[in-house]
Structure formats: C-alpha cells, structure tokens
Amino acid sequence: xxxxxxxxxxxxxxxxxxxxxxxxxxxxxxxxxxxxxxxxxxxxxxxxxxxxxxxxxxxxxxxxxxxxxxxxxxxxxxxxxxxxxxxxxxxxxxxxxxxxxxxxxxxxxxxx
Amino acid sequence: xxxxxxxxxxxxxxxxxxxxxxxxxxxxxxxxxxxxxxxxxxxxxxxxxxxxxxxxxxxxxxxxxxxxxxxxxxxxxxxxxxxxxxxxxxxxxxxxxxxxxxxxxxxxxxxx
Numbered sequence: 001x002x003x004x005x006x007x008x009x010x011x012x013x014x015x016x017x018x019x020x021x022x023x024x025x026x027x028x029x030x031x032x033x034x035x036x037x038x039x040x041x042x043x044x045x046x047x048x049x050x051x052x053x054x055x056x057x058x059x060x061x062x063x064x065x066x067x068x069x070x071x072x073x074x075x076x077x078x079x080x081x082x083x084x085x086x087x088x089x090x091x092x093x094x095x096x097x098x099x100x101x102x103x104x105x106x107x108x109x110x111x112x
Numbered sequence: 113x114x115x116x117x118x119x120x121x122x123x124x125x126x127x128x129x130x131x132x133x134x135x136x137x138x139x140x141x142x143x144x145x146x147x148x149x150x151x152x153x154x155x156x157x158x159x160x161x162x163x164x165x166x167x168x169x170x171x172x173x174x175x176x177x178x179x180x181x182x183x184x185x186x187x188x189x190x191x192x193x194x195x196x197x198x199x200x201x202x203x204x205x206x207x208x209x210x211x212x213x214x215x216x217x218x219x220x221x222x223x224x
Contacts (some may be wrong), residue, residue: 004155035214042116042201042214043156058211090155099205100142101212103155 003027004104012110013081021076021107023091031094032074033101034058034066036087043090049074050096051098081095114204116215118143124221125192126132133187133218135202140180143205147176147187150199150217159200160187 002069004025013019023032031050033044036056045058057068063085067075078085088108092101115138117137125131135145144163148156160169160176162185168177175188185202199219 040216042205042216044214045211045214048211092156100146100158101160103148103157105153105155 004091004093004102006089006104006107008107008108009105011110014112015082017081019078019081019109021078021089021091021109023074023104025072025091025093025102025104025109027093027095027102028071028094029093029102030071031096032068033092033094034064034074035090035092036060036085037106038087038089042109046076046089078111081109082112085109086111114206114213116202116204116213118200118202118215120216120218121216122221124223127192127224129192129222129223130188130190131192131220133189133200133220135185135187135215137183137185137213138145139191139204139206140183141206142180143174143207145176145185146177146203146205146212147174147185148201148203150201156201157183189220192220194222194224196220196222 007022033048034046037043049068065077091104094101117136146161150156162169162178173190178185199217201217203214217220
C-alpha cells in the first residue's frame with residue numbers, strides 16, 4: 001500500500017462548486033503540505049501544517065482552505081471552484097527529523 | 113524572492129549516453145537543494161539532497177553538484193537507460209522548515 005494516498009485521483013467539477021481533496025498518510029509524519037502544479041510554473045505551495053493544531057498559508061492560498069483532521073489526514077477545500085484552479089494537486093509529508101518530503105500520486109482537477 | 117530555472121525544458125537522448133541537467137537559482141542563501149523525479153501518475157520521488165555546506169551527492173548512476181556562489185546545480189546521469197525517462201525537478205529549501213521552491217522541470221526521454 002502507498003504511504004501517501006490522495007483521493008480522488010481525478011475530478012471534474014463546475015465553476016462555483018465546493019470540492020474537497022483528501023490526503024492520508026501512514027508514514028507517521030507530523031508535517032503535511034499541499035502543492036499545485038501548472039504547466040510551465042512548477043509546483044507551488046498552497047498550505048502547510050506542522051502539527052494537528054498548526055495551519056500555515058503558502059505562496060498561493062487565496063481561494064483555498066485546509067483542515068488537519070488528524071496527524072494522518074490533511075484535506076484541501078475549494079469553497080467555490082473557478083477554472084484557473086484547474087491543475088494537478090499534490091500532497092506531501094515530512095518528518096521533522098529529516099528533510100525529505102514524500103509525495104502522493106496527485107489529484108488531477110478540471111474546473112469547467 | 114527565490115526563483116528556480118531549469119534548462120533545457122526537454123531533452124531526448126539515446127540509451128547509454130551520459131547527460132547533464134541544469135538548475136539555476138537567484139538567491140544563494142539556501143538551506144539545501146533537492147532533485148526529484150516525477151513519473152506520470154506516481155507523484156514525485158526524491159533522488160538526492162545536497163546540504164548548503166556540501167558540494168555534491170552521489171547515488172548509483174546519479175551525481176548532483178552544488179555551486180552556491182554561482183547559483184547553480186547539475187544532475188549528472190551516467191549511462192542513461194529508458195527507465196530514466198521522466199521529468200526531473202530541482203527544489204530549493206530556503207529554511208530548515210522545508211518550504212520548497214521548485215523549478216519548472218526538465219522532461220527527459222531516453223530512447224532504446
């Protein structure tokens with residue numbers, strides 16, 4: 001089983017809809033991250049969390065919110081989706097003891 | 113603001129060739145630099161991490177170098193194989209908290 005899982009893997013939604021992307025990990029890591037990837041722009045950080053009670057905005061947090069329900073779960077919500085949120089979304093985890101981040105397989109989101 | 117550039121954007125080589133991927137960054141005050149591999153549908157996998165105090169790291173056929181003063185890193189792949197085909201991303205860690213800044217990647221195709 002994968003250590004970092006993301007659901008759904010693919011999602012098509014319409015403008016104005018609320019959607020949630022979920023991330024779960026079995027690695028026991030305390031730090032979790034959400035990134036989006038757009039062609040030609042690389043990965044950009046949306047939100048990150050170092051602990052269940054810790055939430056921090058990243059480079060491009062506008063239009064997004066997150067919830068850290070447990071150490072193993074970190075959800076990303078789009079309250080009212082818009083077409084320029086069409087992208088590939090990645091969740092990542094990291095132990096505070098090491099510097100490598102471990103990525104999930106990604107969720108491909110299309111907003112019509 | 114740290115900016116990370118990778119050239120070339122795409123590279124196609126025959127199997128067996130040695131090749132070099134380039135990464136440049138604008139702010140030399142980095143904490144570390146990582147090279148990742150991205151395969152379609154599988155997320156990112158960390159290949160090598162170089163601390164700011166180090167000059168290079170090696171893993172198997174991969175060797176990554178770091179020159180902070182010139183703002184450059186290279187990933188050398190020896191004796192390339194078709195299985196090396198993927199997108200390679202470099203990422204700068206600007207603090208110990210690992211808020212990574214990613215480059216746009218180099219898409220590598222190794223032909224049999």
